Amino acid sequence: xxxxxxxxxxxxxxxxxxxxxxxxxxxxxxxxxxxxxxxxxxxxxxxxxxxxxxxxxxxxxxxxxxxxxxxxxxxxxxxxxxxxxxxxxxxxxxxxxxxxxxxxxxxxxxxxxxxxxxxxxxxxxxxxxxxxxxxxxxxxxxxxxxxxxxxxxxxxxxxxxxxxxxxxxxxxxxxxxxxxxxxxxxxxxxxxxxxxxxxxxxxxxxxxxxxxxxxxxxxxxxxxxxxxxxxxxxxxxxxxxxxxxxxxxxxxxxxxxxxxxxxxxxxxxxxxxxxxxxxxxxxxxxxxxxxxxxxxxxxxxxxxxxxxxxxxxxxxxxxxxxxxxxxxxxxxxxxxxxxxxxxxxxxxxxxxxxxxxxxxxxxxxxxxxxxxxxxxxxxxxxxxxxxxxxxxxxxxxxxxxxxxxxxxxxxxxxxxxxxxxxxxxxxxxxx
Numbered sequence: 001x002x003x004x005x006x007x008x009x010x011x012x013x014x015x016x017x018x019x020x021x022x023x024x025x026x027x028x029x030x031x032x033x034x035x036x037x038x039x040x041x042x043x044x045x046x047x048x049x050x051x052x053x054x055x056x057x058x059x060x061x062x063x064x065x066x067x068x069x070x071x072x073x074x075x076x077x078x079x080x081x082x083x084x085x086x087x088x089x090x091x092x093x094x095x096x097x098x099x100x101x102x103x104x105x106x107x108x109x110x111x112x113x114x115x116x117x118x119x120x121x122x123x124x125x126x127x128x129x130x131x132x133x134x135x136x137x138x139x140x141x142x143x144x145x146x147x148x149x150x151x152x153x154x155x156x157x158x159x160x161x162x163x164x165x166x167x168x169x170x171x172x173x174x175x176x177x178x179x180x181x182x183x184x185x186x187x188x189x190x191x192x193x194x195x196x197x198x199x200x201x202x203x204x205x206x207x208x209x210x211x212x213x214x215x216x217x218x219x220x221x222x223x224x225x226x227x228x229x230x231x232x233x234x235x236x237x238x239x240x241x242x243x244x245x246x247x248x249x250x251x252x253x254x255x256x257x258x259x260x261x262x263x264x265x266x267x268x269x270x271x272x273x274x275x276x277x278x279x280x281x282x283x284x285x286x287x288x289x290x291x292x293x294x295x296x297x298x299x300x301x302x303x304x305x306x307x308x309x310x311x312x313x314x315x316x317x318x319x320x321x322x323x324x325x326x327x328x329x330x331x332x333x334x335x336x337x338x339x340x341x342x343x344x345x346x347x348x349x350x351x352x353x354x355x356x357x358x359x360x361x362x363x364x365x366x367x368x369x370x371x372x373x374x375x376x377x378x379x380x381x382x383x384x385x386x387x388x389x390x391x392x393x394x395x396x397x398x399x400x401x402x403x404x405x406x407x408x409x410x411x412x413x414x415x416x417x418x419x420x421x422x423x424x425x426x427x428x429x430x431x
Contacts, residue, residue, distance in 0.1 A: 001398070004035065006046025007367070011053050011340035011353040013332040013379030021051060023360040026172070026397040031356055044393075048368040050378065052335075053352055054113030054361040054394060055308045056342025058267035059207075059246040059296025061119050062128075062136075063091070063099035065106070066423050067301035076213055076276050084301060090429050095422035096121035100128035102415045106306045108134060108402040110388040111363040113395075116244055116267065116296070116346055118180050118207050122159065126167045126175055133401045133409040135361070137346045138167070139180035139207045144191040151194035164204060174397065176205070176346060181238065183209040184220045184229045189236055196237040205347055206238060210245040213278045217250035230255035239264050244345045246296060248286070249279040256282075260290040265345035268337075270314040272298035280322040283315070283329055283337075294342040295334075307388040312338050316383050331379040364393035 003021045008031065022030035022040045030036045071083030096119070107115060114135035119125060122140045129136040140160045142151070151157045160179060168177040179199040181187050199206050210229050211217040220229045230251060233239060239262035248259075248266045259266065268281040286293050295315050297306050316334045320326050343352025351359045366372070371385050394402040401409045 001042050001044065002030075002036070002040035003044050003046040003051055003364075006364075007050045007378070008354055009050055009052040009335075009378060009382070010355075011336050013335045015378050021354070023395075023398045026359055027350075028354065028356055028358050028360050031354070046364070048366065049392060050365040050367050050382070051354070051362055052365065052382070053339040053354055054363045054396070055111045055338050056294065056346060056348075056352060057107065057112045057115040057297055057306070057308060058244060058265065058294035058342045058345050059269055059298060060103070060115050060117050060306070061299035061301070062103035062107075062115060062117050062125065063096045063119050063121070064299030064301040065102045066091070066095060066099040066419055066426075067299070068304050070301060076278065077215075079276065079302075086430060087426055090426045091121065093121045093124040094418070095426070097124040097128050098415055098418035098422060100125045101132060101410060102419050103300065103306060104128060104132035104134045105407050105410045105412050105415055106300075107308075108132075108394040108396075108407065108410075109391065110306055110308045111365075111391040111394055112306065112308050113361040113363070114343070114346060114348065114351075116178070116207060116342075118182075120156070120159075122163045123166070126163070126170070129175060130171050131409070133174075133396055133399055135174045135348075135396060137176045137178045137205060137207070138163070139178035141180040141182040141207075142191060142195060143182045143186040144188050145186070147188050147190065149188065149191065151191050151198070154191075157195070164202065168204070172397065176348075178205040178207045178244075179241075180207040181233075183212075183216065184232055185216055192233065192238055193236040196240055199241045200237070204241060206241050206243040208233065208238065208243065208245055210248050211250040211255070212247035212273070214250050228252055228255050230258055234258055234262060242345075242347050244294070246298075247273060247278070247281065249273055249281050251282065251286075253285070253289075256286055256289040256291060259286075263292070265292040265294055265341065267294050267296040267345065268315060269296045269298040269311075270318045271311055272302040274314065274318070275304075276302055280318045282323075283319050284323065287333065292341050292344060293337050294345045295337045305388075308338065309382075309386050309388045309390070312383055331377070331383040334383045335379060360395055360398040362393075362395040363391055365390045366392045
């Protein structure tokens, strides 16, 4: 495939105008100022478009599209206990498959190419991602409240191992299986240390919620002799493999230094954190400490969309108002968090940027729409002016999955029908 006369922006926000970009198979094979020789297959006129790396959603719960708008204007623990957990108790594999498929349709519509996901019924999630042509890091979150429980007797851990054996590296590497502890307050030290050991043995990534709310952060200190969640998890070896820590709103400065030392990625989820009034992740200080910071949408139940460009704008703005400094979190820092930092958090080498030899995970934005004109600084326009609807094309591993309003790998009408049917069934049971 060959894009011609197109503006190209890399993960750092640097722009090359009126260029050519060619792909061969899964990778970018040519970038230059002149038309290359040879047959690249389909030719796409890129005039009026911006070609850039696709977005890497660093924290989500994709099947929660089923709960979009279900629990509104509630505090986190009330929201979980009164709405989310009772609904989730009635999920089945079919509901999760179609909820995930709907999330993949929404994700590609908004330029997301890969998602770091945490949920259950993970086989069905993996099938949906595989069928959609998208990428994902999928993990079965472990929860345990019995201090004496051993991980090897847990059904959820058996599912983790089977998921890893069946799906890790599947679909040409599009699927990666991570390990996951849900959170400090939903697990025990024994389970945390045992899963950390297993992840180290097999070389799997780790995915965990950390310090999302003040009560979670302070409660951990009360339960564990003054240790914060970061200190607690670190003491149990959880950060011994590549780890993505979601939210991280209530970190101490020492927590940040520890995360930097351990190479942990923070997945900031600004819209969800604002909606649930959890607070604002201190992105500027994390970046100053050398932490890899990426961007996540969280689930559609607490966002309520997977509109990633909207998420980028909130990511860039939140700390400006929170810290009273409009210079914080630049467009370049935001773009890197949305692309290269997210790819690195997932352990996807050769992804998240535009370069010859890199994976062809690309999106094209329409620059002709009124909200993108005039252009003084293209990176600023992408972060502050663009809309999710400006995504004209999404490509994953060299394959176009969404183009000009058409989903090429998903029957969206059926996905909507099946999710509505599953939602109606569960609400009927709850009544």
